[in-house]
Amino acid sequence: MNFKIKSRIWIESEENVLLGEGRVHLLKAINKTGSLSKAAKSINLSYKKAWKLLDSVNKSAKHPVTVNSVGGKGGGGAELTDYGKSLVKAFDEINKNCWAFLDTQLEKIENL
């Protein structure tokens, strides 16, 4: 039969999306590159879209997820806070667990 079961998960706080796969992907790229514009480029996102995503994340989180600086050495940059890093880590864990769990469920379809 060869079925695959796929999933997307996301976390909301009061009607706003806090985290989803795209946002986590972006946060990881920021962590790697140290700037929003480089992060956007590295994952093929327009700067504007990336900025909107990050802005939305920071607005719906209780604590700041990144610290962004404008001007200065190198023009500025963005980096994850400790809170941001643990959010990314927790999301990844949950996501991986979810995949593993769903794989155990697939036989219910394949045995039909």
Next chain:
Amino acid sequence: MNFKIKSRIWIESEENVLLGEGRVHLLKAINKTGSLSKAAKSINLSYKKAWKLLDSVNKSAKHPVTVNSVGGKGGGGAELTDYGKSLVKAFDEINKNCWAFLDTQLEKIENL
């Protein structure tokens, strides 16, 4: 904090989507109404979109999921096969299990 964790799952067979929440919703409505057009109306879908969805489901499934008849008494109709009914049931089960599982994972975010 009051975070919510949400998910969408779907099942693919060779790059084609077999089942997802929208498709299952449609199949349930077909089962209830006995026709594709009535089902579409009942869940606020255009007939065309509903038809495309159903066509795609039947094309990617190994066995027919519905039997559609054209013309005749009442103009025709559509109804689920036994295979279709068990697909719907299995999908619903997996989906509910997934929600329950994700709820157990949420504390990982809330405790940050």
Next chain:
DNA sequence: TATCGTTATGTCTGAACAAATATAACGAAA
């Protein structure tokens, strides 16, 4: 054979969404 409500399908239009472009503000360092 005329009627009816359905399945089945093509075309066209508008609206939502994405991408491209432009530009201001910033502040460390040369």
Next chain:
DNA sequence: TTTCGTTATATTTGTTCAGACATAACGATA
């Protein structure tokens, strides 16, 4: 004080996708 690469934001242009509209085919029944 000039330069630089960045954050931050508005405006305009393009593209995709959903919805509306139109119509053919079908076959039991009256």
